[in-house]
Amino acid sequence: MAYTFADLFEHSVDAMPDRLALIVSGEEVTYRELDERANRLAHYFQSVGLGVGSHIGIQLHNSIEAMVAVLAAFKIRGVPITVNYRYTSDELVYLYENADLTALVFHRGFAERVAEALVSTPRVKYVMEVPDELALGNEPSIPGAVAYEDALGNQSPLRVGEHAFPERSGDDVYVLYTGGTTGRPKGVVWRQEDIWRVLAGGYDFYSGEPIADEYQQSRGGAAVAEPMRWCMLPPLIHTSALMPTFNALFSGNTVIFEPKFDAAQVWKVVAEYRPQVMVITGDAMGRPLVEAHHELQPDASSLAVLASGAALFSGSVKDAFFDVFPNLMISDSVGSSETGFGGIGFATKGLEQRGGPKVGANRFTVVVDDDNRVLEPGSGAEGWLAKLGNVPLGYYNDPVKSAEIFREVNGARAVVTGDRARIEDDGSVTLLGRGNMVVNTGGEKVFVEEVEAVVKAHPDIYDATVIGIADERWGNRVAAVLRVRDGVEPDFDSIEKHTRTQLAGYKIPRSFWIADEVVRAPSGKPDYRWAKEFSQNSDPVHRID
Structure with a gap:
């Protein structure tokens, strides 16, 4: 085969x-x-x-x-x-x-x-x-x-x-x-x-069962009289678009691309070509899309599934979609270049979300401790997200980095990522955030993605990237680079009160910068290097002492 x-x-x-x-x-x-x-x-x-x-x-x-x-x-x-x-x-x-x-x-x-x-x-x-x-x-x-x-x-x-x-x-x-x-x-x-197994349909994403043979996808697609249409919005330079595109093509579906992401243009395309599935990368695409929909009121009645991956998709933005599309199925996938597909979660309106998504139990996605031991459901313990089964061979021309994350877990080769995660009682996994983007402030660990999701839910804020900056007393303090909504003068007292209702005091951003645009990678992921440099080159517009 x-x-x-x-x-x-x-x-x-x-x-x-x-x-x-x-x-x-x-x-x-x-x-x-x-x-x-x-x-x-x-x-x-x-x-x-x-x-x-x-x-x-x-x-x-x-x-x-x-x-x-x-x-x-x-x-x-x-x-x-x-x-x-x-x-x-x-x-x-x-x-x-x-x-x-x-x-x-x-x-x-x-x-x-x-x-x-x-x-x-x-x-x-x-x-x-x-x-x-x-x-x-x-x-x-x-x-x-x-x-x-x-x-x-x-x-x-x-x-x-x-x-x-x-x-x-x-x-x-x-x-x-x-x-x-x-x-x-x-x-x-x-x-x-x-990589076909874990990202392009070689396993059933829901059951985790491998498909029978190399013809199963095309055979199933050919049997469907009316194929689905997938509107693929992330750039093909990333697997978050390229692999779903192949999955769609292997099973006989039609894929719609746009050369450049423009929210208003996307809704015109949706109205004309009637896709049932839209693939995005988190808030970076989700927020402008849902706000453009409010303004344009296009015919998007064909849309049944909104699938996000590769970047934070916060609960507030998901709820904004549910307000417009009450019956929309919204999925949020966990994965990376090193792991491929790590699990999928489904949103419901009002679902409380801290940091990244929660994904259902599956035999390939586990949480391990610092000694690569699998944490058992019911322990409530936090550790490192790990992927079993089909995993990469390693990093290209970099055996040292390869040895850091490609390890042995339960007697088999596995990928132990830089993502912190918690194993839940039912075996599901909650992604907490990137381990290398943890801010250690006064001995407390703060996952920036959790803070970003809360800050971006404030009505004055359009986008935010959270970082750690040096602090004489605490070692590091939590800080945020913001893009505020057009024509809005941010109310920092209101922002502080909003964050304190949802976050422990040590997680509250203490310094704020405002940028015309929060820089992100084409995938939608925050560019933390840019945010650090931006904070170093100017004074904050607001501080909380």
């Missing part, structure tokens, strides 16, 4: 070639058309010497071309490396070098930074420019770069006979890079079969 992304997608193509696969900016492509484009690009890759194990950088915003490039790399047994297009040229140099890229496919809107980075990365020998609807000009801008249209033009759309690709293996790897919001990004190396 070939549990690889290329094979699983090709099964869908063979089972339902004329079904609609993607909708992007009004362009629609069927499964057959998407496959043929990917075949053409894959054959071009082979024509310039790329093949098994070649690391191919993909620096593209959400687009048909992005999926074509990822599929083409998988087809030749290459390794697609999705690149964060918000990186500076220095950060790009680091990633290109660290990931050992030999080829790069990028949107022309990113050409200036790409050109700067390529000067210092001679290992990248093959460069391809893709037309960019978000850029003002689309003329080729990097000498020696191949135009995407030219690369596909003379290649075969077939994958059979003399045009067949090499036989693939579930041991073929996929390398994904972490967001790097607290340090340098790291490449996480997965066997394709393992």
Whole structure:
């Protein structure tokens, strides 16, 4: 059996070639058309010497071309490396070098930074420019770069006979890079079969049971007369969008992309294309979406499921969705680049939430102590979130970091993350926050995500990132960088009273900064490095002593 992304997608193509696969900016492509484009690009890759194990950088915003490039790399047994297009040229140099890229496919809107980075990365020998609807000009801008249209033009759309690709293996790897919001990004190396199991439908997300064979997803999709439509809003450079996209395609559904997140535009797309499922990343997308809905009042009656992952989705924002969509199913998933899917929780209106979500009991997600011993339900103990079962091989070119989190638990290989969690009486797991983002103030530990969720629920606050800053008395004090709502003068006395009703006194933010925009990664996760630097470069606007 070939549990690889290329094979699983090709099964869908063979089972339902004329079904609609993607909708992007009004362009629609069927499964057959998407496959043929990917075949053409894959054959071009082979024509310039790329093949098994070649690391191919993909620096593209959400687009048909992005999926074509990822599929083409998988087809030749290459390794697609999705690149964060918000990186500076220095950060790009680091990633290109660290990931050992030999080829790069990028949107022309990113050409200036790409050109700067390529000067210092001679290992990248093959460069391809893709037309960019978000850029003002689309003329080729990097000498020696191949135009995407030219690369596909003379290649075969077939994958059979003399045009067949090499036989693939579930041991073929996929390398994904972490967001790097607290340090340098790291490449996480997965066997394709393992990451398919935990993130792209190889296990039933609810029962935890493995699917029967490599044809089960496509066979089930072909049996459905009317496939579902998924509106995929996170950027494809992250697994929070790429893996759900593959899950949808493997099972015959239609995926809708937007090149750039714009809440008002999203609701126009929803009204026109009638998706049943919307995938977002927490408050960063949820809050502007629900507020734009209040303003625009679009027809969103098709929407049945709102799925969030990869970033904090606070209870106040979930409740705002329930006010608009009383019957909406809202799910909140736990997972990371290192663990894949760790569990899923479902929201109800008014559900009290502290920090991250609570996920139901499952045999693969556990909480361990500092000695890697599994904490039992009923203990009420806090520890480290750990993932059993299908886990990555390690960090790319970093055995020291790999040894820190890839350990043995209950006699088997496991990932012990930097997330603090609590095991509940019923075996469910409550995520408390990132262990490396704990503020130690006077000996008390404060999880910043818990504080962020409470602060953002105040009516004056649009967004917030919570950090720790040095304090002579307490070692560190809790602080917050805020974006307030437009036209609002924040009432800090009211903010203090609001937080004190929900948090212990030592968790209350004591220093506040106001920014025009709270910077986040494309995934929606807070950029804590930015928040620290912002606080160091200016005085707080308010202090509580």
